[in-house]
Amino acid sequence: MTSEEVDLLDRVRAICAAFPQVTERLSHGTPTWFVNGRKSFVQLWPDGHHRDEFPHLWCAGPPGAQEALLAANPEVFFRPPYVGHRGWVGVRLDPGASWAEVAELCEDAYRAVAPGRLIAQLDARPQARAENVGGAA
16 A cells, blocks of 8 residues: 555544444455444545546445535545445545545444444534544645
8 A cells, every 4th residue: 555545544544433333344355444343334445446546435325415415516526336326425535635524424424324322322422523533634
């Protein structure tokens, strides 16, 4: 991995590891984060994947989020292959990406798949949102 790829991995890892009962392992050859070791909610593609030859994430999305994000900023957001039909969102991680926005998207992805008891644990934390995890923009 290049130093840029390691930095991306470290930043995404810090964001996702802050959520209750999250594990990380390779899935389909790329770092993937799971809730309770079963349901994936974020995948990192530091080198890109298929036709998307740029660093990016795939994030689970709540209903309607994919359409809204793609309409608002199609230069940053896209419908990823394989999981896009389930509402997942692709997020470009080019230099200058907003890490506060990435953290928010990862939290939204976690909330989209986590059971209610884990969402309650997340909400009970002093800082429920993960905006400050993952470093500055």
